[in-house]
Amino acid sequence: MYKLAAIVGPTAVGKTSTSIKVAQTIDAEIISCDSMQIYKDMNIGTAKASPAEQAVVTHHLIDFVRPDEDFSVAQYQKMTKKLICDLNEKGKTPLLVGGTGLYFQSVVDDYTFFPLESRQKVRDQWNQIIEDKGMDFVYTHLRSVDPVYAAKISANDQKRIVRALEVYELTGESFSSLQKKRENTYNLAVVGLYLERPELYKRIDLRVDQMLRHGLIEEVKTLREKGYDLTLNSMQALGYKQVYNYLEGFLSREQMTEEIKRETRRYAKRQYTWFNKDKRIHWINVQEYPNDDELARKISVYIGRTIN
């Protein structure tokens, strides 16, 4: 059974710097588990590890997708599984680090994704039908082909309705019947970095101000000049979306800043929700450690004990 270590937690909790120290002590390479750090030319707003940090420890799955290219969990999972295998064979420990719950889960629980060729075309078609006939019509249709899944989601959840209908149309089988997973595929150790809400929110505010000082607006301006707009998934990223709206004149500078902070807080809350239900996660309160080195040592010891 392959070894797999992981560090998860909400945004701004300190995963990046901690993981680099941990990776050095346990001889690991880092596999990013972040749906936005995959994009090239989006560095400041996604809080990627700096080139200097990446020089210390090898980082995978960062910076390899253009912002106007499509990407998906399935691709992420496939690449990550391969990396976990390769690193283990090489005698290195793979250290999965990030805050994207779905990506994490898809790897750790080995979600089954089924082969599907086209997608955007079918999605566009259903989105068009929703525009013409309304959500109710489409939701009712979903209920007739996949009542189980329809009952699980909201009649307002357009993305999930469209996805379920897309799968049904392409496979002839209901989405709910195709969702499979397999737990316990790895010799696993997961650490969750935790901070009390007030402290985390303080760090979020601080970091947003820092990003703006370090040129987030310039970064978005450059992306915008390349023709990237809000229809792209990449540009829906926290910070990018708001700065874009600021550049378009829809938000004042202050509104933009406040909105980024608020949305980031909400995101952090959703991340806690996601990770809290995973009982395999060993939570560590960052504030209980005097410095990063102590914290990293504690984590390294936990990982060493758990997966060896």
Added chain:
RNA sequence: GCCUCGGUAGCUCAGCUGGUAGAGCAGCGGACUGAAAAUCCGCGUGUCGGUGGUUCAACUCCGCCCCGAGGCA
């Protein structure tokens, strides 16, 4: 010093002629299988400034006090 207006949720405020209070924002909880930093669902969290009084019953009416804003001196 006098007069006026105001003091209700974390914030901004609503509450008719008395029946122990409700909106927006913020916040909190949850869901999540090829868009996931996306998307969606749910929840008022309150010594109604304080204190005495009238009343079966006071956020609501009356007295006094405290705090804030404005006006007159």
